[in-house]
Amino acid sequence: MNTALKECSELDEALAGAESRFAAANPKSRARHERAAGVLPAGHSRQTLYYAPFPLTIAGGKGCRITDLDGHEYLNLVGDYAAGLFGQGCEALQCAALGAMQAGISLSGPNAYEVEFAEYISKRVPSMEQLRFCNSGSEACLFATLVARHATKRPKILVFNGCYHGGFMIYGAVDPPLSVPFPLVKAEYNDIEATRAILRANATDIAAVLVEPVMGSGGAIPATPDFLNMLREETRKLGVVLIFDEVMTSRMAPGGVQGLRGIRPDMTTLGKFWGGGFAFGAFGGSRELMRHFDVRNGGLLSQAGTFNNNVITMATGLVGARDVYSPEACVRLNALGDQLREQLNELGRTRNVAFQATGLGGVLNTHWNSGPITNPGVVVPVNAPVRRLFQLEMFERGYYVAQRGMINLSLPMQQNDLAGFVGAVHDYLTRYATLLRA
Numbered sequence: 457m458n459t460a461l462k463e464c465s466e467l468d469e470a471l472a473g474a475e476s477r478f479a480a481a482n483p484k485s486r487a488r489h490e491r492a493a494g495v496l497p498a499g500h501s502r503q504t505l506y507y508a509p510f511p512l513t514i515a516g517g518k519g520c521r522i523t524d525l526d527g528h529e530y531l532n533l534v535g536d537y538a539a540g541l542f543g544q545g546c547e548a549l550q551c552a553a554l555g556a557m558q559a560g561i562s563l564s565g566p567n568a569y570e571v572e573f574a575e576y577i578s579k580r581v582p583s584m585e586q587l588r589f590c591n592s593g594s595e596a597c598l599f600a601t602l603v604a605r606h607a608t609k610r611p612k613i614l615v616f617n618g619c620y621h622g623g624f625m626i627y628g629a630v631d632p633p634l635s636v637p638f639p640l641v642k643a644e645y646n647d648i649e650a651t652r653a654i655l656r657a658n659a660t661d662i663a664a665v666l667v668e669p670v671m672g673s674g675g676a677i678p679a680t681p682d683f684l685n686m687l688r689e690e691t692r693k694l695g696v697v698l699i700f701d702e703v704m705t706s707r708m709a710p711g712g713v714q715g716l717r718g719i720r721p722d723m724t725t726l727g728k729f730w731g732g733g734f735a736f737g738a739f740g741g742s743r744e745l746m747r748h749f750d751v752r753n754g755g756l757l758s759q760a761g762t763f764n765n766n767v768i769t770m771a772t773g774l775v776g777a778r779d780v781y782s783p784e785a786c787v788r789l790n791a792l793g794d795q796l797r798e799q800l801n802e803l804g805r806t807r808n809v810a811f812q813a814t815g816l817g818g819v820l821n822t823h824w825n826s827g828p829i830t831n832p833g834v835v836v837p838v839n840a841p842v843r844r845l846f847q848l849e850m851f852e853r854g855y856y857v858a859q860r861g862m863i864n865l866s867l868p869m870q871q872n873d874l875a876g877f878v879g880a881v882h883d884y885l886t887r888y889a890t891l892l893r894a
């Protein structure tokens with residue numbers, strides 16, 4: 457057998473072993489998944505939560521740890537794909553949610569919390585001079601894009617391969633069947649010259665450039681400041697609306713990545729942590745754009761949504777952002793993430809394995825590649841077995857990680873929690889070094 461084939465079959469063997477240990481250790485999760493598959497296609501309601509051979513069912517948690525149905529405890533490094541910023545059992549959030557419930561839900565009118573929350577958001581993210589609430593980041597991106605099309609009377613949206621803007625707006629070489637049928641122009645993330653040329657060539661048709669200032673689901677890949685600056689300059693010149701999708705990235709700095717980079721987009725979308733653990737979305741921007749919703753003054757856009765201003769989210773979101781994820785807490789957590797990224801990268805270098813972590817602050821993604829990662833196109837496709845083996849081996853060591861390599865820190869985490877994880881990765885890279893180098 458040649459060496460590559462031998463390494464391949466060793467990898468398959470290692471994975472088969474890890475999968476059978478996983479199945480033996482998790483009979484309750486397995487049974488739960490099989491039952492769920494009877495009524496929920498593939499046994500779930502959210503694509504990112506599924507992985508082979510079956511996902512663990514999570515019974516509960518405390519702080520930054522969660523426990524599965526079979527009683528294993530993990531450090532939760534999935535962090536609900538960036539939304540689980542507060543971890544479990546945050547008293548301030550519990551009090552806010554309970555207080556709102558006790559004061560009355562489904563009040564059927566504007567409520568006392570929403571103005572204060574909107575004012576706070578606008579103060580922290582000043583490009584959102586005015587905003588509207590909705591129920592998810594997906595909705596926020598959809599609304600923002602529709603506003604841009606309405607305001608400019610142009611049809612097309614410029615998006616980037618690998619960017620994710622919600623369940624109906626996932627962009628890559630092939631768009632999934634469930635996609636909003638917007639006419640699109642696509643460009644490569646961080647490719648300044650090509651994107652500038654595409655923008656200029658299509659300027660009269662393009663309503664908006666929709667971009668994540670750090671690509672999240674696509675692999676935690678930061679946009680370079682030069683790339684974002686170019687987008688700002690060109691869109692301004694061409695009358696195109698620049699939308700920053702900060703649903704994920706707004707946790708990376710007190711005023712989002714736009715604050716960190718000193719760039720003011722025309723519109724911004726928010727989601728995830730801003731709801732304090734509850735369903736949340738918001739979109740907003742300049743008064744000039746948002747005036748289209750002001751039906752008192754001739755605006756033609758109406759925005760409906762039964763739960764847009766639901767009291768639980770409004771009350772809890774405000775407390776979460778203002779009192780818990782204060783600018784100081786935000787800076788501390790993101791510094792912890794930068795430190796973890798550096799430690800993981802150091803491991804890849806010293807173990808001489810093509811392994812690295814990308815991202816910004818407390819949002820990271822591990823990649824089984826060496827060399828700079830500037831867009832998803834430069835990521836060498838890695839065997840699914842490599843990623844699956846890593847996940848299962850981390851589970852066995854008590855670390856709950858996503859199969860795609862995404863890691864999101866939460867506020868209860870301390871340095872020693874992350875030191876334990878770095879130790880587990882070190883152990884893994886040492887054990888499988890020969891396989892991984894192959």
Ligand SMILES: Cc1ncc(COP(=O)(O)O)c(C=O)c1O
Nearest residue numbers: 592593594620621622703704727
């Ligand atoms: C950048 C970005 N935009 C939009 C969304 C969609 O948000 P939601 O899942 O709340 O619909 C996500 C969710 O992961 C996201 O990461």
